[in-house]
Structure formats: C-alpha cells, structure tokens
Ligand code: AMP
C-alpha cells in the first residue's frame with residue numbers, strides 16, 4: 001500500500017466505495033462524481049502510478065484490469081450501446097489520483113474524444 005493513496009485506502013477498506021465488481025486482484029467501484037450515467041473506476045489492488053507502469057511491471061494484471069472493465073460494461077448494460085475506457089496519465093490528462101484506474105464511461109453518447117481547456 002502506497003502512503004496516502006486514496007485508492008489503496010479504498011482497497012484496504014479504510015474508505016467506503018460502491019463496489020460493482022471484484023476479483024482477487026482487481027476492484028471496480030462507482031466514481032464519486034459521475035461524468036456519465038455509467039461511470040465506474042477499475043483498479044488493480046496493487047499500487048501502480050499509471051497504466052504504462054502497471055503494464056511494464058505486470059502485463060497479466062493490466063490485461064485483467066481491461067477484462068474487468070469489459071465485465072463491468074456488460075453488468076452495467078452498456079456493452080452493446082457502447083462505452084469508453086480511459087486511463088489518464090500525467091498533468092495534461094488531468095490525472096488526480098496516482099493509482100492507476102480505468103474510467104468506464106457509458107449510458108449516453110459520449111461525444112468527441114477530447115475536450116480542450
Ligand atoms: P483521474 O482524474 O483520472 O485521476 O480520476 C480520479 C477520479 O476519482 C475522479 O473522476 C474522481 O471523481 C474520482 N474519485 C475521487 N475520490 C473518489 C472516491 N472516494 N470514490 C470514488 N471515486 C473517487
């Protein structure tokens with residue numbers, strides 16, 4: 001567990017989360033300020049700063065995170081209508097929590113890929 005990491009604390013059960021899916025190594029829970037009707041965060045239980053660091057250290061676990069994102073989309077009923085899976089990394093992306101997380105967004109047309117400003 002990384003010091004002072006919000007998502008490590010959620011994994012440890014120190015901060016509550018609305019969990020929608022869980023495997024031995026991956027946790028999926030609802031974003032606290034949803035940006036779409038479906039907005040779920042998918043994280044490895046182990047701490048890595050971003051998707052590239054995760055994939056470099058443990059490609060299998062990176063694959064499992066993406067697999068769980070797909071399972072969440074199915075569970076939330078957006079696998080057919082479509083969804084977006086976003087991993088922010090670094091300042092220009094607006095990354096706020098430095099424990100890798102995939103945003104599963106769906107339930108409405110999601111518009112253009114990037115918004116400026
Ligand atoms: P990012 O900007 O990619 O780092 O995304 C961080 C996300 O974490 C944001 O969408 C926040 O709304 C979300 N978030 C922050 N605190 C919590 C929390 N306690 N439980 C669930 N989601 C959270």
Ligand code: ZN
Pocket residue numbers: 001002005006007008009046047048098099
């Ligand atoms: Zn962490």
